[in-house]
Amino acid sequence: MGTITAQIELTEAELKLLQTLIYQECGMFFDERRSHFLKDRLQRRLKACQLDSFYGYYRLLTSREGKQELSALVENLTVNETSFFRNKPQLDLLQKTILEDILHRKQERRDWNLRVWSAGCSTGQEPYTAAILICDALAYYYLRNPLPFDVPSPKPLIPPPWKLEILASDISYASLRAGQEGLYGETQMEAVEYTTRLRYFEKAADRYAVKRALKELVQFDFHNLKTEFLPRRNDIILCRNVMIYFDAAEQKRLIEKFWHCLNPGGYLLVGHAESLFGLTTKFRMIHQNNGTAYQRIEGAS
Ligand SMILES: C[S@@+](CC[C@H](N)C(=O)[O-])C[C@H]1O[C@@H](n2cnc3c(N)ncnc32)[C@H](O)[C@@H]1O
Numbered sequence: 001m002g003t004i005t006a007q008i009e010l011t012e013a014e015l016k017l018l019q020t021l022i023y024q025e026c027g028m029f030f031d032e033r034r035s036h037f038l039k040d041r042l043q044r045r046l047k048a049c050q051l052d053s054f055y056g057y058y059r060l061l062t063s064r065e066g067k068q069e070l071s072a073l074v075e076n077l078t079v080n081e082t083s084f085f086r087n088k089p090q091l092d093l094l095q096k097t098i099l100e101d102i103l104h105r106k107q108e109r110r111d112w113n114l115r116v117w118s119a120g121c122s123t124g125q126e127p128y129t130a131a132i133l134i135c136d137a138l139a140y141y142y143l144r145n146p147l148p149f150d151v152p153s154p155k156p157l158i159p160p161p162w163k164l165e166i167l168a169s170d171i172s173y174a175s176l177r178a179g180q181e182g183l184y185g186e187t188q189m190e191a192v193e194y195t196t197r198l199r200y201f202e203k204a205a206d207r208y209a210v211k212r213a214l215k216e217l218v219q220f221d222f223h224n225l226k227t228e229f230l231p232r233r234n235d236i237i238l239c240r241n242v243m244i245y246f247d248a249a250e251q252k253r254l255i256e257k258f259w260h261c262l263n264p265g266g267y268l269l270v271g272h273a274e275s276l277f278g279l280t281t282k283f284r285m286i287h288q289n290n291g292t293a294y295q296r297i298e299g300a301s
Contacts, residue, residue, distance in 0.1 A: 007043055011022070012181050014054040016179060018042060019059060026074050026171055027226040027254070029247040041076045045069070078172045079245070082122040084129050085191040086186075087240065087272050091133060093291030094236070098267050099137045102235050105265065107145065112161040117234045117261070118168045120242030121224060124179025124218070125188070127168035128210055131217045132200055134164055167231055169223035180220045182210035225254055232261050241271035248279065255280045259296055268294045 019038070021027055030038040042054065048067060051057050060066040061073065063215045083090060106112065116134065118127035142159045151159055158164050170176050185207050189197065192208075201208040223230060225242065237258050243251045258268050259282045268283060270276065276283055276294050283294035 004059070008046055008052060008054065010039060010042060010054050011244075014058065014131070015039070017058050018061075019055065021058065021070075022074070022077065023104060023247075023250075024068060025075075026224055027227065027246045027250040028074075028077060029245075029250065037153060038077070041073070042273060043077060045073050048072075069246065075172050075174060078170075080122045080127045080172060080175050081241070083191055084125045084189065086126065086129070087291075089289055089291035090272070090293065091129065091291070093131045093286070093288050093293055094130075094267075094269065095137050097288060098236065098293060099134060100141070102267075103138070103141050105146075106235075108280075112163055114162065114164045115234045115263075116164070116165065116166045116236045116291075117231055117238070119223070119230075119237055119239040119258075121168035121170050121179060121220070122172070122175045124168060124175075124182060124210075124220070125184070126240065127166050127179070127218045127220075128182070128200075130216065130236075131164070131166050131214050134166075135200075135214070135217075138162055138164070157217070164217050166218045167234075168218050169231070170219045171222070171224050172221075173222065176220045176222060182215050183207045225257075226250075228257070230257055230261050233263055234261055234266060235263050236267045236269065237262060238269045240269060241274070243270060243274050252279050255283070259283070262296045264296065264298050266296045268296070270294070 015035070019030055022038075042057070046054065046057050049057060051060065061070050069283075095219060102114070110282065114134065116127075116130055121127050128225065135255075138158060147161070149160055168179055170179075177271060178236070183204060189201075189208050192201070200211055200214045202211055202262065203209075238256075243254060246254065255268075255276060259280070262268065270275075275292075276285070282297050284297055286293050
C-alpha cells in the first residue's frame with residue numbers, strides 16, 4: 001500500500017507572495033498553465049524544510065538565513081532540458097553565415113578574440129556544441145584565409161592568433177557542475193555524429209567525456225539573468241529556451257541587457273519557440289533556411 005502524504009494548504013494569498021518572490025529573484029513567471037508545477041515543487045520544499053505553513057516558508061525565504069533555501073527552491077523550479085546540436089537550422093546559420101561575418105570583420109581589424117556566451121547553458125550541451133561548431137568553422141576559415149604565422153604541431157583546436165572564450169552560465173549549480181564534468185551518456189549523445197565523437201570526445205566507461213582541449217575553451221560560471229551586471233563584450237549570445245519561462249516585461253528587460261552585452265554587430269540567438277518580435281527595435285532579424293538569429297543594430301542605445 002502506498003503512503004499518502006498530507007498536503008499542507010496553500011492559500012491564494014500565499015501563492016501570490018511566493019510567485020512574486022520567485023519572479024523578483026530569477027524572472028521565472030508561473031502563469032495558470034504552470035502553476036500546478038509550482039505548487040508541487042513548493043509542497044516538496046516545505047516538506048524538506050519540515051515546516052507546516054507556507055507563510056512560515058515565505059518568512060524563511062525572505063530572511064537572512066533563508067538564502068540557501070531560496071537557491072534550493074529556484075534550483076527545483078528550473079527546467080534543464082537540453083541536447084547537443086539543438087535546432088540544427090539555426091546552428092547552420094551560426095556556422096555558415098554568422099561566424100563567417102564575425103571572423104571576416106575581426107580579421108580586418110586584426111582583433112583575434114572571439115567571445116561567446118551561452119546564457120542558461122543547463123548541463124553544457126549547448127556551449128560544447130558551440131565550441132565544436134566554432135572550432136570546425138575556424139579550421140575551415142583558416143584554410144581559406146591563411147595567416148603569415150607558423151601553426152605549431154600538433155595543430156591546436158584554435159589556430160593562432162585566434163583566441164576563443166566561451167562562457168557558459170546558469171542559475172542552477174547542479175547543471176553547472178554537470179557541464180563542468182562534461183560526461184554524457186549514449187542517449188544524450190544521439191545527435192553527435194561519429195566523426196565529431198572521435199574528434200572531441202573520448203570513451204569513459206559507458207559514457208563519453210569531452211576531450212580536454214575542447215573543455216578548456218568553455219568556462220562555467222553562475223549568472224542570474226535577472227541581475228543588472230552581466231558579462232559584456234560578447235560577439236555572440238546564445239540564450240535559447242530560457243526566456244519562455246519569463247513574462248514579456250522580463251523578456252524586454254533581458255533583451256535590452258543583451259544589447260549592451262554584445263559587441264557592435266554582435267548576434268543574439270534565441271530558442272525555436274522564442275522571438276524578439278514586438279519586444280525590441282534594437283535588433284534586426286536574420287532568417288535563412290529555417291534558421292533565425294538577431295543582429296544588434298548600432299546607434300540604437
Ligand atoms: C530549458 S534549459 C535551456 C538549455 C539550453 N539553452 C538549450 O536551449 O538547450 C533553461 C535553462 O535556463 C536556466 N535559467 C532559468 N532562469 C534563469 C536565470 N534567471 N538565470 C540564469 N539561468 C536561468 C535554467 O536553469 C535552465 O538550465
